[in-house]
Amino acid sequence: MSGTITRRxxxxxxxxxxxxxxxLGRLAAHAAEQPAAKSCILLWMSGGPSHIDTFDLKxxxxxxxxxxxxxxxxxxxxxxxxxxxxxxxxxxxxxxxLRSMSTxxxxxxxxTYHLHTGYQKRAGGVAFPSLGALVSQELGSQDFxxxxxxxxxxxxRHATRSGFLGPNHxxxxxxxxxxxxxxxEPLTSQAEFNRQYDLVRRFNSxxxxxxxxxxxxxxTAALDRAVRLMTAEQKQAFDVxxxxxNIRDRYGRGAFGQGCLMxxxxxxxxxxxxxxxxxDGVGWDTHRDNFPRTKTLSTEADLGMAALIEDLRDRGRLxxxxxxxxxxxxxxxxxxxxxxxxxxxxxWSSVLAGGGIRGGQVIGRTDAEGAEVVExxxxxxxxxxxxxxxxxxxxxxxxxxxxxxRPIPIVDNTxxxxxxxxxx
Amino acid sequence: MSRPCFLFLVMFGLLxxxxxxxxxxxxxxxxxxxxxxxxxxxxxxxxxxxxxQSQDAEFLRRVFLDLHGVVPPVERTRRFLASENSHKRTExxxxxxxxxxxxxxxxxxxxxxxxxxxxxxxxxxSQRFADWLADRFNRNDGWxxxxxxxxTAAGKIEENPAVTYLIEGRHPLxxxxxTDLSSRYFLGVRLNCAQCHDHPFVEWKRExxxxxxxxxxxxxxxxxxxxxxxxxxQDDPRMTLASxxxxxxxxGFQSQPPTFLGGETLQTVGNARLRAALAEWMTxxxxxxxxxxxxxxxxxxxxxxxxxxxVDDMHSGNAPSHPELLEDxxxxxxxxxxDLKLLCRSIVQSRTYxxxxxxGPQPNAEDQLFARMPVxxxxxxxxxxxxxxxxxxxxxxxxxxxxxxxxxEFCQFFASDxxxxxTRYDRGIPHVLRLMxxxxxxxxxxxxxxxxxxxxEFSEEDxxxxxxxxxxxxxxxxxxxxxxxxWRRRAGEPFDGAYRELAWALLMSSExxxxx
Numbered sequence: 001m002s003g004t005i006t007r008r009x010x011x012x013x014x015x016x017x018x019x020x021x022x023x024l025g026r027l028a029a030h031a032a033e034q035p036a037a038k039s040c041i042l043l044w045m046s047g048g049p050s051h052i053d054t055f056d057l058k059x060x061x062x063x064x065x066x067x068x069x070x071x072x073x074x075x076x077x078x079x080x081x082x083x084x085x086x087x088x089x090x091x092x093x094x095x096x097x098l099r100s101m102s103t104x105x106x107x108x109x110x111x112t113y114h115l116h117t118g119y120q121k122r123a124g125g126v127a128f129p130s131l132g133a134l135v136s137q138e139l140g141s142q143d144f145x146x147x148x149x150x151x152x153x154x155x156x157r158h159a160t161r162s163g164f165l166g167p168n169h170x171x172x173x174x175x176x177x178x179x180x181x182x183x184x185e186p187l188t189s190q191a192e193f194n195r196q197y198d199l200v201r202r203f204n205s206x207x208x209x210x211x212x213x214x215x216x217x218x219x220t221a222a223l224d225r226a227v228r229l230m231t232a233e234q235k236q237a238f239d240v241x242x243x244x245x246n247i248r249d250r251y252g253r254g255a256f257g258q259g260c261l262m263x264x265x266x267x268x269x270x271x272x273x274x275x276x277x278x279x280d281g282v283g284w285d286t287h288r289d290n291f292p293r294t295k296t297l298s299t300e301a302d303l304g305m306a307a308l309i310e311d312l313r314d315r316g317r318l319x320x321x322x323x324x325x326x327x328x329x330x331x332x333x334x335x336x337x338x339x340x341x342x343x344x345x346x347x348w349s350s351v352l353a354g355g356g357i358r359g360g361q362v363i364g365r366t367d368a369e370g371a372e373v374v375e376x377x378x379x380x381x382x383x384x385x386x387x388x389x390x391x392x393x394x395x396x397x398x399x400x401x402x403x404x405x406r407p408i409p410i411v412d413n414t415x416x417x418x419x420x421x422x423x424x
Numbered sequence: 425m426s427r428p429c430f431l432f433l434v435m436f437g438l439l440x441x442x443x444x445x446x447x448x449x450x451x452x453x454x455x456x457x458x459x460x461x462x463x464x465x466x467x468x469x470x471x472x473x474x475x476x477q478s479q480d481a482e483f484l485r486r487v488f489l490d491l492h493g494v495v496p497p498v499e500r501t502r503r504f505l506a507s508e509n510s511h512k513r514t515e516x517x518x519x520x521x522x523x524x525x526x527x528x529x530x531x532x533x534x535x536x537x538x539x540x541x542x543x544x545x546x547x548x549x550s551q552r553f554a555d556w557l558a559d560r561f562n563r564n565d566g567w568x569x570x571x572x573x574x575x576t577a578a579g580k581i582e583e584n585p586a587v588t589y590l591i592e593g594r595h596p597l598x599x600x601x602x603t604d605l606s607s608r609y610f611l612g613v614r615l616n617c618a619q620c621h622d623h624p625f626v627e628w629k630r631e632x633x634x635x636x637x638x639x640x641x642x643x644x645x646x647x648x649x650x651x652x653x654x655x656x657x658q659d660d661p662r663m664t665l666a667s668x669x670x671x672x673x674x675x676g677f678q679s680q681p682p683t684f685l686g687g688e689t690l691q692t693v694g695n696a697r698l699r700a701a702l703a704e705w706m707t708x709x710x711x712x713x714x715x716x717x718x719x720x721x722x723x724x725x726x727x728x729x730x731x732x733x734x735v736d737d738m739h740s741g742n743a744p745s746h747p748e749l750l751e752d753x754x755x756x757x758x759x760x761x762x763d764l765k766l767l768c769r770s771i772v773q774s775r776t777y778x779x780x781x782x783x784g785p786q787p788n789a790e791d792q793l794f795a796r797m798p799v800x801x802x803x804x805x806x807x808x809x810x811x812x813x814x815x816x817x818x819x820x821x822x823x824x825x826x827x828x829x830x831x832x833e834f835c836q837f838f839a840s841d842x843x844x845x846x847t848r849y850d851r852g853i854p855h856v857l858r859l860m861x862x863x864x865x866x867x868x869x870x871x872x873x874x875x876x877x878x879x880x881e882f883s884e885e886d887x888x889x890x891x892x893x894x895x896x897x898x899x900x901x902x903x904x905x906x907x908x909x910x911w912r913r914r915a916g917e918p919f920d921g922a923y924r925e926l927a928w929a930l931l932m933s934s935e936x937x938x939x940x
Contacts, residue, residue, distance in 0.1 A: 120675075122604065127844075167853075172853055183858050192921075198911065207933065211781060211940055212782075213799035
């Protein structure tokens, strides 16, 4: 990242020099017109989608490996994907398919944690922050009334938390996008709420005066932030029913499609990180009936994801918004007797779109059966360091967990990291 | 009190049953004095003032939360505050320790600690385990015996719930998991960094880690997680670290012979007795870690900060703040047969524990010197149980998925990650939004409470008294009442539901969220 001038550094420089005249001023003014920083939307495919049936088809492999789906051409010649992603196929020029993901955890919970935080979960270890919480810390603004990290849809939350980064970066959960975010409206009238909250403030300041505890200040601060969100104009971003019907239809009327639409609204409002989950925790975990289930899920994913990328593009936000499609691992090349596929972590696919990356390409390659990576293996740390780089986050920066004197880098660099340079 | 004298008194007490409590109480008083002496000596040295005694209400709520994990029931509060008995604090401590709720609370805490955080939360079957622990704590079995039974557990869950500790973890290989948990909770040391590398500042090396891990290598659990519950735990004496399959997938793996931490390597014992050998070494009164680890953890639980801090990071480079105190308490704990009720009783009886948490001139220094009682944050479990105590069972709420039980869901949602600092408030917007605006507790339950305790037959002052007593376990001060009256005046027009609003405000207050 050294050598590039970020918007923030320009503004800081301009502010420090006390003037906005001259070239620096023009540069700062130009930077101010740009979106403040990049945003990221993670489309999380719970359960682990089969790479061979989505983005890494093996049409020439034996039937018990290649499965039932056929490849189709995309808008980029030479790149083929599953026939159940027809809309996304048309947007291939904006996206890169990463076919050489190679990871180590093949238990849902542990892999979900590893992919979200970049660290393996250990008994008695540090509680690591999720990517969303890290983005919230690095790119979010403290005086923004919405949380900088929002997590939409039913699915695992154990890996999305802020860990040692604490309450300011805890994701706000939306379980059902149709309903908006839960508990944002008071149980009483707003006037009554304000009145009774005023009473809370009075009691709290009297308690704080007597006890002077840091915990009391932190508690009051959390209440204040929540109340500010309740009354913020920007909370309308949580209300997808404000969108015209034709837009809502384009995303698909299911929870995932409407979640993608909410993600777009949130990002436009200034939220830095939104995760949308598809699959309610086990959806893509197709140990049985892999093909009918993968087909249904693919169609739903295709609709929401394609509408999101298209909509972001049409509204001029695609370059500043990185969209990630991924699950916790892939699925075994061999199909089982029940027509299913088992967990497979050592070779699988993910997709990146927008965020200013070079699209229209496939990165990495697996063998003829989709079992092993034969070109450019991407480990969890390579992947997350690349995401950070796209988002203009210095992934080598360290945090300190309270009660520990060990610096913890944003991305674990105990083993050398290999950034996916082809994307830039 | 010397050991022979203590034994004599115990034997005498067994003959005259009613004497037992008195003996224990005397002994607790002696240990409490030890605590206060060490704390005071350090304060004198630093020329720091000690805080005043806590008020009755402060002590009552604190000791209920610390021994039962819940705020006191309103009737008990009323009775305690009204009593003029000069021994009422000691009697309350006796009552709390004798109640089965003590063991249930301790069991709940240790369930949370001993079940691996890597366990699949959708699947975990831990109630039987919590019940087993509760029973052991209530019978006041020595901590050495409880730990021994956990480390050596075998068989099926329904026959021996202690095996839950061994089988809820990362399948099928729980060796590293058990090494981490056992060293952390029974020995008070963090070994996990040494799994992969020698620690730069700490004496633990990779061979120490794998030497301990070797004790768990013979444990056999079925490959398929679901089978665990039917098959249970057996040892296969032929299994050693060297025979672990796919060992290269385990980070930092090293094949080592079973070696006690900082001690000798086992040569003669057959593998079938490996875990028994570990447990015997661990729970021996001579073990340098075992008593210290538990004393430090219990201290941390009560004071929000260990004598060695962080609580599980005991090593030569991390000195205790009060070395002689830790030394004396550990020795007395081992001499008492690892008597946990005695340890709890001694701590909560001490003047140090019964100080106020109101700060003096130098709050930060005071926390390190235990010169005032630190303010702790209610844990998720304490918060839930207290809300239920005050408001009754939760209302069904469509937005809350309580398929695994309302308490389980609530505690998952509000839980802190890892082994958090008890004095740090780390909840955010999602949590406080839910407390303020979810009908689960903040809705009709509050109206019901206020119709019972703030109805029209009460005078204004009585109604406020009732709500303060029920929610905060104290009477309102004059300042509180003045604040409430002023708030009503400023709100302008007289309005209905002032007591409902008062109840809501008290439940959302920092005072309720914290244990001061």
